[in-house]
Amino acid sequence: MVELSVKLEEENSVECALFLHYFEVEVLSVEKEMSVNQRRVMMEKLFHGIFFTAASIAVVSVALIIIFIFSRGLQPFFPGNEFGNYNPISFLTGLNWRPSFGTFGIGYMIVSSLLATLGAILLGVPIALLTAVFLAEVAPKRLAAIIQPAVELLAAIPSVLYGVFGFAIIAPAVRNISPYSTGNSLLAVILVLSIMILPTIASICTTSIRAVPGYYREGSLALGASKIQTIFKVVIPSAKSGILTAIVLGVGRAIGETMAVILVAGNSEGGIPSSIFSIIRPLTVNIALEMGYAAGMQQQMLFSTAVVLIIFIIIINLVLSKIQKKAG
Amino acid sequence: MKKLVWASALAASLALVGCHGNAEAGEPAVVEPGGKDIAVVSREEGSGTRSAFEELIGIDEENPVVDGAIVQNATGTVGNSVKDNPEAIGYIAFITLDETKGIRGLKVEGVEPTVDNVLAGDYPLSRPFVMIYDENAVTDADKAFIAYLQSEDGLIEMEAKDGIIDKTGAEPFDADAFGNLEGNLILGGSTSTEKMITHLADTFTALFPHVTYAYDSTGSGAGIKNAQDGTYSIGFASKEVAADEVGEGIAIETFCKDGIAVAVNESNQLEGVTIAQLHDIYTGKITTWDELK
Numbered sequence: 001m002v003e004l005s006v007k008l009e010e011e012n013s014v015e016c017a018l019f020l021h022y023f024e025v026e027v028l029s030v031e032k033e034m035s036v037n038q039r040r041v042m043m044e045k046l047f048h049g050i051f052f053t054a055a056s057i058a059v060v061s062v063a064l065i066i067i068f069i070f071s072r073g074l075q076p077f078f079p080g081n082e083f084g085n086y087n088p089i090s091f092l093t094g095l096n097w098r099p100s101f102g103t104f105g106i107g108y109m110i111v112s113s114l115l116a117t118l119g120a121i122l123l124g125v126p127i128a129l130l131t132a133v134f135l136a137e138v139a140p141k142r143l144a145a146i147i148q149p150a151v152e153l154l155a156a157i158p159s160v161l162y163g164v165f166g167f168a169i170i171a172p173a174v175r176n177i178s179p180y181s182t183g184n185s186l187l188a189v190i191l192v193l194s195i196m197i198l199p200t201i202a203s204i205c206t207t208s209i210r211a212v213p214g215y216y217r218e219g220s221l222a223l224g225a226s227k228i229q230t231i232f233k234v235v236i237p238s239a240k241s242g243i244l245t246a247i248v249l250g251v252g253r254a255i256g257e258t259m260a261v262i263l264v265a266g267n268s269e270g271g272i273p274s275s276i277f278s279i280i281r282p283l284t285v286n287i288a289l290e291m292g293y294a295a296g297m298q299q300q301m302l303f304s305t306a307v308v309l310i311i312f313i314i315i316i317n318l319v320l321s322k323i324q325k326k327a328g
Numbered sequence: 329m330k331k332l333v334w335a336s337a338l339a340a341s342l343a344l345v346g347c348h349g350n351a352e353a354g355e356p357a358v359v360e361p362g363g364k365d366i367a368v369v370s371r372e373e374g375s376g377t378r379s380a381f382e383e384l385i386g387i388d389e390e391n392p393v394v395d396g397a398i399v400q401n402a403t404g405t406v407g408n409s410v411k412d413n414p415e416a417i418g419y420i421a422f423i424t425l426d427e428t429k430g431i432r433g434l435k436v437e438g439v440e441p442t443v444d445n446v447l448a449g450d451y452p453l454s455r456p457f458v459m460i461y462d463e464n465a466v467t468d469a470d471k472a473f474i475a476y477l478q479s480e481d482g483l484i485e486m487e488a489k490d491g492i493i494d495k496t497g498a499e500p501f502d503a504d505a506f507g508n509l510e511g512n513l514i515l516g517g518s519t520s521t522e523k524m525i526t527h528l529a530d531t532f533t534a535l536f537p538h539v540t541y542a543y544d545s546t547g548s549g550a551g552i553k554n555a556q557d558g559t560y561s562i563g564f565a566s567k568e569v570a571a572d573e574v575g576e577g578i579a580i581e582t583f584c585k586d587g588i589a590v591a592v593n594e595s596n597q598l599e600g601v602t603i604a605q606l607h608d609i610y611t612g613k614i615t616t617w618d619e620l621k
Contacts, residue, residue, distance in 0.1 A: 096392075096395070097373075098373070098389075098392055099373040099374070100373055100379070100382075101389040101392065167408070167412075168412070171412070172412055172413070175413065179364075180364065180365060180367075180396075181364035181365045181366060181367040181413070181415035181416070182367040182398055182413060182415070182416070183413070184398050184409075262401070263405070266398040266399070267372070267398065267399035267400070267401075268395055268396060268397065268398075268399065269373075269392075269393060269395060269397065269399060270395035271395035271396070279396060279398060281399070288401075289372045289399065289401045290372050290373055290374050290401070292374070292401070293372075293374035293375060293376075294373075294374050295374075298373065298374060
C-alpha cells in the first residue's frame with residue numbers, strides 16, 4: 001500500500017508540479033487581481049457610505065429638531081395634555097404674555113418680529129446694495145481692498161457683541177431722541193439688525209453684480225448712458241435674482257437673531273408696538289429669555305413659540321428656493 | 329488720503345475713550361428726574377427674584393406688571409440697565425448692588441438696603457428661608473445635612489447663591505464627625521429655595537458619596553405640611569413660619585435670608601420708596617418721578 005502510493009506520487013509528480021505551477025500563476029494571480037478590484041469596490045462603497053452618512057446627518061438633524069419642537073410645542077393645543085389645554089387662536093392673537101397667570105399670547109411678538117425684520121430690511125438693504133455697487137463697480141482697487149475685508153469681518157463678529165454694542169451705544173443714543181425714558185425699542189432693534197444683515201447682503205450682492213457680463217456695461221455705455229445710469233438701469237436689474245436671494249437671507253438672519261436683540265428690545269410682556277420707540281419682544285427673545293427656568297406649561301408654550309418661528313423660517317426658505325428656481 | 333482716514337479714525341476712538349473715562353471718574357451729569365417717564369426694569373417670568381419681589385409688593389393677576397416694563401433675564405443686566413439710564417428703576421440681588429458702580433439702592437419704607445437691616449428683620453423686601461423638620465423622625469443623614477446648613481461652609485455656599493447670612497458663631501462643617509453616612513434626603517417645598525438647596529445638597533453629597541437627595545419643588549405651604557406628615561424629611565419655606573402653625577416636636581429654623589434691593593441711577597435724587605409706591609410703579613399707576621416726590 002505504502003509502496004503504491006509512493007509510486008503514484010512519483011508518477012504524478014510531474015503533473016502535480018505542473019498543476020501547482022498553473023495554480024500559482026493563473027488562479028492566484030487572478031485572485032490577487034480580483035482582490036485588488038474588490039478592495040477598490042469596497043473602498044468606493046465605504047466612502048459612498050461615509051459621504052451618505054455625512055449628508056444624512058444634516059437631514060436627520062433637521063427632521064429631529066422639527067419633530068422634537070412640534071411634538072413638544074403642539075401638545076398644549078391637543079386634548080389630554082398634562083398641564084391643561086390652551087386655545088391656539090388666543091395663543092396666536094394674544095397681546096399679553098403672563099405665564100404666572102396662565103396667559104400666553106404671542107400675537108404682539110409676531111408683530112414685533114415682523115416689524116423689526118421689515119425695518120432692518122428697509123434700512124439695511126439700500127446700504128448693503130450701495131456698498132455692493134461701490135465695491136463692484138465704482139471703488140478704486142486699493143479702497144475696495146480696505147472696505148471688502150471690513151464688510152467680511154462684520155459678518156464674523158459674534159452676534160452677542162452686536163448686542164453689547166447695541167446695549168452700550170445704540171440704546172442710550174436712541175433714548176436721547178425718544179419721547180420715552182428708555183432706549184430699548186423697536187428702533188434700537190432695527191438699527192442693530194440692519195448692521196448685522198449688512199455683510200450677508202452686501203457680499204452676495206457684490207458677487208452677483210460682479211457676475212454681470214462686461215458686455216452689458218459696454219453696450220449700455222456705447223448707447224451713451226452714463227456710468228450711474230448703466231449701474232442702475234442695466235447692472236442692478238441684471239443682478240436682480242442674486243440681490244433678491246441676498247434680501248431673503250437677510251430676512252432669515254434678522255428674524256432668527258436672538259442674542260443681539262435680547263439686550264436692546266426691552267422684551268415687553270404685552271402690547272402691540274405703537275411707535276418705533278416702543279419696546280418690543282420678538283419671538284426668538286421670548287424663547288431665550290425664559291427657557292432657562294421655565295417648567296410645565298410655560299416651557300411647552302415656549303416650544304409653541306418655537307413652532308411659529310420654525311414655520312416662519314420654512315416659509316422664508318420656500319421663497320428663497322422659488323427665487324433661485326426662477327433665476328435658473 | 330489713507331493717512332487722513334487713519335488719523336480721523338484714531339481721533340474718533342480717542343474721543344470715545346475719553347468720554348468713557350470721564351463717566352467712569354464718577355461725575356455723571358445730574359439729570360432732573362421728572363422730565364420723562366420712569367423706565368421700569370423687571371426680571372423675566374420664572375426668575376426667583378421676580379417671584380419674590382412680586383409677592384412682597386403685591387403683584388397679582390388683577391394688577392400685573394405694566395406692559396411697558398423692560399424685561400432682562402439676569403440681575404447684572406438689570407443693574408447695567410439702571411446704570412445706563414437715569415430714569416430707570418430696577419430690582420436686583422443685594423450682591424449686585426454692591427458690585428455695580430453707578431447705581432444706588434433706595435430706602436424701602438425708610439430702611440436702608442443693608443445686610444444688617446435684613447438680618448435684623450427691618451428691611452421689608454426680604455424673606456426668611458426656613459427649614460422645617462420632625463425632630464423625632466430625622467435620620468443621621470438628615471441631621472448631618474441640617475448641621476451642614478448651619479455650618480460656616482454651608483453659609484458660604486448660600487452666600488454664593490445670593491443668600492444673606494450671618495456667619496457669627498458658625499463653625500466649619502466637620503464631615504468626619506458623621507462617619508460614613510448612607511441614605512436619601514427627601515427635600516421639598518418652596519420654589520424660591522430650590523436653587524439654593526439643590527446647590528447645597530450637591531456640595532453636601534460630594535462629601536458623602538453614599539447619600540443621595542431629591543428636591544420636590546411644590547411651594548412653601550406644601551413644604552410646611554409635608555415636613556410634618558413625613559412626606560419630606562426636611563421641608564423648606566420662603567416665608568415666616570410661626571410656632572403655632574406646626575405641631576409638637578416640629579423644628580422651625582431660619583437658616584438664611586433673601587433680600588431684594590431696589591436700584592436707581594446714581595444721578596437720581598430720590599431717597600426712598602414705600603411698598604405701596606413700588607406696587608404702583610410696577611403696575612403702571614405711577615409713571616413719573618414727580619409723583620414720588
